[in-house]
Amino acid sequence: MDTRIQTYHDxxxxxxxxxxxELATIRAGRANPHVLDKIRVDYxxxxxxxxxxxxITVPEPRIIQIAPWEKSLIKEIEKAIMASDVGITPSNDGAxxxxxxxxxxxxxxxxxxxxxxxxxxxxxVAVRNIRRDGNDALKKLSKTEISEDEIKxxxxxxxxxxxxxIKNVDVAVDEKSADILKV
Numbered sequence: 654m655d656t657r658i659q660t661y662h663d664x665x666x667x668x669x670x671x672x673x674x675e676l677a678t679i680r681a682g683r684a685n686p687h688v689l690d691k692i693r694v695d696y697x698x699x700x701x702x703x704x705x706x707x708x709i710t711v712p713e714p715r716i717i718q719i720a721p722w723e724k725s726l727i728k729e730i731e732k733a734i735m736a737s738d739v740g741i742t743p744s745n746d747g748a749x750x751x752x753x754x755x756x757x758x759x760x761x762x763x764x765x766x767x768x769x770x771x772x773x774x775x776x777x778v779a780v781r782n783i784r785r786d787g788n789d790a791l792k793k794l795s796k797t798e799i800s801e802d803e804i805k806x807x808x809x810x811x812x813x814x815x816x817x818x819i820k821n822v823d824v825a826v827d828e829k830s831a832d833i834l835k836v
Contacts, residue, residue: 654810655807657791657807658814661783661786661787664783665783665815665818668779669818669822671776673825676769676829679768683715683754684714684716684754689719690702690704691737692734694726694730695732696729703719703733703734707719707730715756716751717751718750718752719752720749721749721750724748727750730750734750762833765833766830766834769826769829769833773825780815787811791807
């Protein structure tokens with residue numbers, strides 16, 4: 654791959670990786686510890702990722718269990734979960750916190766699929782914007798630096814990269830949608 658195209662490939666990869674991390678936070682009826690990825694707990698005055706203050710396990714398909722390393726953090730972790738958009742009320746037994754995921758209703762599943770598709774479209778727009786920026790940069794190369802045929806070849810290579818990432822987004826959206834709709 655040409656080094657001038659590699660820069661845009663890397664940007665597209667970052668957009669796709671961000672999209673993948675966004676998909677991981679959408680719950681699909683089963684307990685997925687990634688729904689806690691964005692939650693920060695006040696740990697001695699410092700917002701700390703929940704994964705760094707306790708052990709997170711999935712003992713059953715619809716339960717996430719958080720065992721804090723310090724018992725004093727139970728209230729802080731509960732408060733952080735309540736303030737987040739997870740939508741589940743935590744319960745604790747003094748030693749561990751449990752999040753029980755209810756079965757998703759058909760309506761909620763359809764809403765989640767719409768959310769997944771919207772995130773997919775946002776990622777596609779980002780990839781296309783990167784392609785546009787790349788094409789603009791290629792057009793600005795002066796005729797003395799590079800021939801028109803070479804510019805055309807680079808634009809085609811950039812288009813192939815764009816197509817590849819768009820296809821990857823579509824596959825990821827389809828997989829996540831099927832996962833959500835599966836009862």
